Amino acid sequence: MSKFVLLLVGTFLLADYKIARAESESDDRIRVLVGYLASKNSSPATGDGRLYTGAEPPASYSTREQAVVFLAIQQLFQEREAGCDVLVEHLKDKRYSYCYDAPSGIYDRSVGAVCFDIVRLNIYCYQDLGVLRHFTGGQNFLHEMGGKELSTWWKEHRKEGLLKIQLRMIDHQIEWFKNLDLEKAPSVHPHAKKPPIETLQELRAINIRTLEAMKAEINVTKRPYRPKSIDQPFGRMTFLPWATASFNK
DSSP: OOHHHHHHHHHHHHHHHHHHHHHHHHHHHHHHHHHHTSOSSOOOOOTTSEEOTTOOOOTTOOHHHHHHHHHHHHHHTTOHHHHHHHHGGGTTOOSEEEEEEETTEEEEEEHHHHHHHHHHHHHSGGGSTTSSOOOSTTTTOOTTOTTOOHHHHHHHHGGGOHHHHHHHHHHHHHHHHHHOOTTTOOOSSTTSOOOOHHHHHHHHHHHHHHHHHHHHHHHHHTSOOOOOOSOBTTBEEESOSSOOOOSOO
16 A cells, blocks of 8 residues: 555544544533533422412522523524534433523423423524514424424434524424414413404514525525524523513512
């Protein structure tokens, strides 16, 4: 075997080694971040998994520790496919992560639930807080899952890449809005009054334009959309060292 061939083979092996090492280091770093999702605080919730309306955390509860959880979530949003690969391994992690404030009270979130939401928001990027106008029940339908567990679905579709997955999901949501029968569409909440049909038509048009713009941005930048918030319209991360919106104060 010539020296040139040996050199060529060695170059390829070195490149493969560097890629494998980089992937390993990235994987280790992401696992550390997942570890930070587990709060050093104990859950302040009562036995039924929630706090009473208007409850404050106990004096021993450190809001600074919850800032660590918040920052870990923000960083994990940036890890894209590599992050999702690790996060789906932790969907059954029952450790306490944070509390979220909802109209009916203040509830716990487990590490597994947070991992689920980070992956979900990477796939269904338009569900990021504030992107769409939420005007009907069923709007956050998870297209294509077909009853499969998230970890199974992700492993089956991961090779497509997050960019293509996001574009396909946006197309699904655009079609969903276009085909939505506004006369039969349920209200956002069973006890909420349904807006006039003209208002629903306007909100649907706004959402379709927003989705089209999101799709265009992804196509132009050639980068997947990065979610910005773990919060949802009726569930906001609370007990942080800074002021947050609340339904119970």
